[in-house]
Amino acid sequence: MTFKQSVLSEHTFAFIDIETTGGNAQRDRITEIGIRFWRNGVVVGQWQTLLNPETRISGFIERLTGISNAMVSEAPRFSGLADELEQQLEGCIFVAHNARFDYGFIKSEFRRLGRSFSARVLCTVRLSRALYPEARRHNMDALIARHDLPAVERHRAMGDVTAMLAFFQHTLADRGESAVAGAVNRLLQRPSTPSNIPPDMLTALPASPGVYRFYGDNDALLYVGKSTNIRQRVASHFSGDHQSSRGIRVSESLRRVEYTETAGELGALLLELKQIKTLSPLYNRRSRAAKSLVSLSLQQNAEGYLTVDLVREILPERLGDYFGLFRSQRDALNALRGIAGKNDLCGKLLGLEPAGPGPCFQRSLGRCKGACEGAEDITRYNLRMQIAFHSLRLKTWPWPGPVALIEDNPETERSEWLIIWNWIHIDTLNDHQHTEADLEQYQPRSGAVTFDLDSYKLLVKALLGKDRNRHRIIELPAISQPAVLMP
Known part of the structure; x- marks a missing residue:
């Protein structure tokens, strides 16, 4: 296929996939990287390596990826390959499925070395949504099944790269170069951000529920917020006129953004409340912890x-x-x-x-x-x-013991189990680290929990309100209730 003058012919696309020890880029590490380079309709090269993550791979991750501790024990560390990887990706469009995950991990690995990494990023999940808006699911397994793509070794870097590139090439044949190039151009456009933060900061944020944190000079926590779409909500802080002097001060003081994904809105609301009350960000006034109830x-x-x-x-x-x-x-x-x-x-x-x-x-x-x-x-x-x-009259807890309120997100394929007892949010478990069967042996973490007025109101509404049937609830066996602190 010969491409007309467009973004598809002007750039090299680096289709990249990584495997990791977990889902948190700040804590977990990369175990494998696979890249296939594509330009003007032709694969022009590839690069692949296992990495020693300098930490132990859990049994759950070993079973998921097939990458064992023995396999990576003699593999190079990221620090030894950073220069080569940077050269390989220089000038390329960074393409990944759920790109903020792969891009965020690569940036974090460079950051550990005191170095920055930046690239134009294209997410094939977002590309699929743009080209096939009628489809409900856009994860890789759904794309393989829907578009009859070749079977690959899933959850290994080069296997997932192969599937991703096959999907991209399928879109060209199915939707045509003009439609694909137009969608790619729109997805590569970056929203404006303050000059004092990296221009690709918004690209790395997920379009999913969660909590975001703004940090200023000396890593001072400025603001904590929540949204069902973190990227969109953070971008809204910088678009148009600010409605208050506080908004202007936050924007001028901002130096970096962190986030924590959740499966759903309730998990985001509870996490936001907890972080506002425990971390006391400078510009959050509402929802501060009461001195006493x-x-x-x-x-x-x-x-x-x-x-x-x-x-x-x-x-x-x-x-x-x-x-x-x-x-x-x-x-x-x-x-x-x-x-x-x-x-x-x-x-x-x-x-x-x-x-x-x-x-x-x-x-x-x-x-x-x-x-x-x-x-x-x-x-x-x-x-x-x-x-x-x-x-x-306050609501009596309607169950004999704790319950797990389950939030599922089909778009991100993420599930979380919010452990609740006596209207207190005790813990959150996720399917990256646990299975639903683990709930039968659940015991709370050591330490006290705090009874909170705002969380009480949220949980009463979620469990007893008109939308109570939105959530699946599992009664848990009796556990040792942690000590409860009152404000």
């Missing part, structure tokens, strides 16, 4: 009338005994004043006025029916109290 409990006094106590030691296993969660005593008292005004309840019995003989102030205004003087029937008053506080 206050709730309300109803108790009968000596005469049998229900009174209100402020509660600061909240037991998660007894949430059904409490009414409302407030970030301060002032918020709790303001809520009580509102309840008293709407329901003609006694200020003394609510703890809004000092105890003592005589009627409450509300009684003198005609806003109390006389419980403070024994003038209102006890049963009637207590019923009115229960009705007034009903909507504030």
